Amino acid sequence: MKKFTLALAFLAASPAFAGEAITVYRDPSCGCCSAWADYMGQKGYDVTIIEERDVAARAIAAGVPERGLSCHHAEVGGYGIHGHIPAEIIDRVLAERPAISGLVLPGMPQNSPGMAPDKYGTLKVYSYAPTGVAVYSNE
Template identity: 55%
Template sequence: MKKTFAFTSLAALAVAGAVSFTTLSAAQGTDEQPAVADAETAVAVDPSKEITIWRDPGCGCCDAYADYLEAEGYRVIRIDDRDFAKTSVSVGVPEEGLGCHLAKIDGYYVSGLVPAEIVERLVTERPDIDGITLPGMPQNAPGMAGKSGTLKTYAFDDGEVSVYSNE
């Protein structure tokens, strides 16, 4: 009798466990699953791949540059700022070195149409500077028509300017 009672108790526990497992599995396939999926996809974007661009809303080359960065794997946030030049100077970009827009990535300012490989080098090497600038709108810069020739990018920090890249 004791063996039958023990066997019946074990069988009941096994059935209860199977029912609980089935119920939990079924619940995950309903409304509870999106919350789990959202938690999994809510991983923060790598700051070295998220870039904010302040640009003149009528500037087609700024949009072309943003599209170029997106094609290079960046998440681009575009902010319309008709007075981006004033904003640029306020963060340390030298007036004589202004590019056609201002960007910020991983704590650095980037002024102008700087190629993605130079931006990547900046956030990888992490030099002790405020940022870099590619002055003006060179025809061979990303977002412009041409594709060949060298581009001289400058580093700026506390009023000091030096060549960062000449490629």
């Protein structure tokens, strides 16, 4: 029984999607993109960075609305992740598996991961799909 309890405690302490592969497309001259990729690695994701000079074109091709563009685009678990989205919101979309194309956090909010050491305050993250855009999280 003691081993079972220890195993459960270990699982509870592990990141929800430890080892989940995420590919980050970033402009080679963008430092905050690297900071966000490092943050995702610290949250347990297996990060691959691909240098991409035209991140906007890649994002738009993936369905990201032009008015939601940010500085980097990522792919994880079949979803597009665009911008400085906190790991806990990505964990949630991977757990819930909604029928969306992905998530977008427009711009480069100063209180978001990769722009600040830690997220603070609220961030409005949107889901996007062929059917439209909707608020996914306002935390």
